[in-house]
Amino acid sequence: MILETRQLKASYGASQILFGVNLQVExxxxxxxxxxxxxxxxxxxxxxxxxxxxxxGSVLYNGTEIGVLPSYKISxxxxxxxxxxxxIFPTLTTRENLSIAARKADRSASQWTIQGIYDIFPVLKNxxxxxxxxxxxxxxxxxxxxxxxxxxxxxxxxxxxxxxxxPLVIQExxxxxxxxxxxxISILLSEQSVSFAREIGGRCYILEKGQVxxxxxxxxxxxxxxxQYLGA
Amino acid sequence: xxxxxIHNRPLVFGVLATVILTILASFLPEHRSELITRMLxxxxxxxxxxxxxxxxxxxxxxxxxxxxLGAYAFGLLCVKGGVSLPFAFIxxxxxxxxxxxxxxxxxxxxxxxxxxxxxxxxxILLVTVAAKWISLTEGDQGFTGVPRPNLLPGNFGxxxxxxxxxxxxxxxxxxxxxxxxxxxxxxxxxxxxxLCFLGIDSKRFQLVIFxxxxxxxxxxxxxxxxxxxxxxxxYMSLILSAEGLMMxxxxxxxxxxxxxxxxxxxxxVSTVASTYLHQWQGLxxxxxxxxxxxxxxxxxxxxxxxxxx
Numbered sequence: 383m384i385l386e387t388r389q390l391k392a393s394y395g396a397s398q399i400l401f402g403v404n405l406q407v408e409x410x411x412x413x414x415x416x417x418x419x420x421x422x423x424x425x426x427x428x429x430x431x432x433x434x435x436x437x438x439g440s441v442l443y444n445g446t447e448i449g450v451l452p453s454y455k456i457s458x459x460x461x462x463x464x465x466x467x468x469x470i471f472p473t474l475t476t477r478e479n480l481s482i483a484a485r486k487a488d489r490s491a492s493q494w495t496i497q498g499i500y501d502i503f504p505v506l507k508n509x510x511x512x513x514x515x516x517x518x519x520x521x522x523x524x525x526x527x528x529x530x531x532x533x534x535x536x537x538x539x540x541x542x543x544x545x546x547x548x549p550l551v552i553q554e555x556x557x558x559x560x561x562x563x564x565x566x567i568s569i570l571l572s573e574q575s576v577s578f579a580r581e582i583g584g585r586c587y588i589l590e591k592g593q594v595x596x597x598x599x600x601x602x603x604x605x606x607x608x609x610q611y612l613g614a
Numbered sequence: 615x616x617x618x619x620i621h622n623r624p625l626v627f628g629v630l631a632t633v634i635l636t637i638l639a640s641f642l643p644e645h646r647s648e649l650i651t652r653m654l655x656x657x658x659x660x661x662x663x664x665x666x667x668x669x670x671x672x673x674x675x676x677x678x679x680x681x682x683l684g685a686y687a688f689g690l691l692c693v694k695g696g697v698s699l700p701f702a703f704i705x706x707x708x709x710x711x712x713x714x715x716x717x718x719x720x721x722x723x724x725x726x727x728x729x730x731x732x733x734x735x736x737x738i739l740l741v742t743v744a745a746k747w748i749s750l751t752e753g754d755q756g757f758t759g760v761p762r763p764n765l766l767p768g769n770f771g772x773x774x775x776x777x778x779x780x781x782x783x784x785x786x787x788x789x790x791x792x793x794x795x796x797x798x799x800x801x802x803x804x805x806x807x808x809l810c811f812l813g814i815d816s817k818r819f820q821l822v823i824f825x826x827x828x829x830x831x832x833x834x835x836x837x838x839x840x841x842x843x844x845x846x847x848x849y850m851s852l853i854l855s856a857e858g859l860m861m862x863x864x865x866x867x868x869x870x871x872x873x874x875x876x877x878x879x880x881x882x883v884s885t886v887a888s889t890y891l892h893q894w895q896g897l898x899x900x901x902x903x904x905x906x907x908x909x910x911x912x913x914x915x916x917x918x919x920x921x922x923x
Binding site: 431432433452453454457458462463465469470471473474478481482483485529533 | 794797798800805807808809810811812813814815816
């Protein structure tokens with residue numbers, strides 16, 4: 383198991399968001415965390431990433447407790463976080479955004495290079511010398527994913543990567559996500575949309591009010607469950 | 615290659631400025647040419663501040679403490695220690711690194727507000743120590759007898775020495791800022807969190823930038839002590855710290871030469887205008903307001919106005 387959270391609790395100050403989240407990601411698996419706005423998907427990701435200290439429970443990466451570590455150490459262990467809102471550096475160029483994240487691959491045979499990122503996201507090559515702030519939303523999202531891959535991670539955390547994007551851009555990114563899924567990297571995705579989760583496949587968890595209320599294969603998700611927890 | 619060099623605006627500006635200033639320095643009468651030497655030293659001081667402000671999002675409210683520290687260390691080594699000039703220069707910087715490292719580590723323990731306030735507090739602390747430790751520093755009286763290098767004679771010769779040191783410093787600072795490390799610093803100004811997600815220990819980066827920036831302030835302080843042939847407590851004053859920040863504000867914090875232009879303006883106004891205008895500080899205040907409001911963050915401030923400098 384590459385990632386496991388056990389009874390994970392987290393709060394922003396006085397307001398508690400996670401009330402004991404239990405989830406697991408096996409090595410090479412792609413797992414979706416589904417839920418409406420405010421249920422704690424991003425909070426879960428940020429806690430795993432060390433931005434928040436767990437108020438209770440634990441986060442285990444390859445069996446080791448990482449809840450007490452600062453973010454930069456967690457990143458160095460091989461976890462790349464693609465944050466909500468993209469968060470690329472606006473005054474650095476596309477190329478600089480990618481090169482700043484570059485890190486040698488630990489054990490895996492394949493190394494992500496800047497050219498490799500351009501191969502999966504050709505539009506970034508055209509925007510190579512544009513400052514990050516001048517890119518469109520879709521381009522920024524691709525850059526954010528590319529930047530995560532440049533760290534040659536073992537685990538990718540993708541936080542609502544399709545949010546606010548045009549359908550054509552979503553399709554292009556979806557293709558890349560599916561390719562990554564096939565490549566054997568472990569992925570934990572958070573999503574609001576069931577249809578995206580279904581297209582990606584794999585397993586899923588549904589969060590409600592800071593707890594896991596359903597877990598199973600995305601393909602087998604019953605309609606009543608979808609309506610109850612994710613319905614409009 | 616030659617084509618690209620001509621299009622390199624900062625390089626062109628730097629070369630032009632050097633040439634013009636040197637011509638002025640050689641032709642103007644002595645008390646006016648000293649003005650240019652002052653401008654150069656203050657340009658280095660202001661640029662050292664902007665290494666932290668313009669890039670790493672740190673606000674050093676008391677940078678004069680390191681300006682003065684360099685001056686005192688150098689001055690005392692020469693005058694009281696009998697150390698020869700080149701050794702005193704190097705030794706003064708080595709001594710400064712120790713103090714800078716300790717102060718930097720303590721200042722960076724908290725968030726950015728804590729940093730700014732602690733930085734100011736240490737400035738006050740160092741001024742107090744310098745004032746009270748009379749047996750070492752001569753307190754309020756200060757001391758004279760600080761030597762100048764005797765490579766080249768006269769005021770113009772000293773100007774050339776200052777020019778050389780400042781140019782080398784600027785080239786070093788430019789290289790640091792445009793290195794991958796410097797690019798990461800730019801990221802830090804925007805959002806520390808994002809850098810941490812990339813595995814970069816932002817605190818350690820900030821400490822390195824702090825040490826480098828404060829060292830260059832110390833170099834400027836040594837040059838100032840040489841120019842004045844003396845060291846006084848005013849070299850560490852809070853007012854000088856504030857003036858340094860004003861230079862960055864007036865000239866613009868987002869460009870490399872912004873602080874230098876701000877330094878030139880502040881030096882000219884405080885030296886020249888004070889002869890004609892009783893309320894020259896009021897004029898300086900007015901200039902700050904105009905440049906910050908009118909030019910959207912200094913003369914070379916806003917993104918559109920940096921002119922690539």
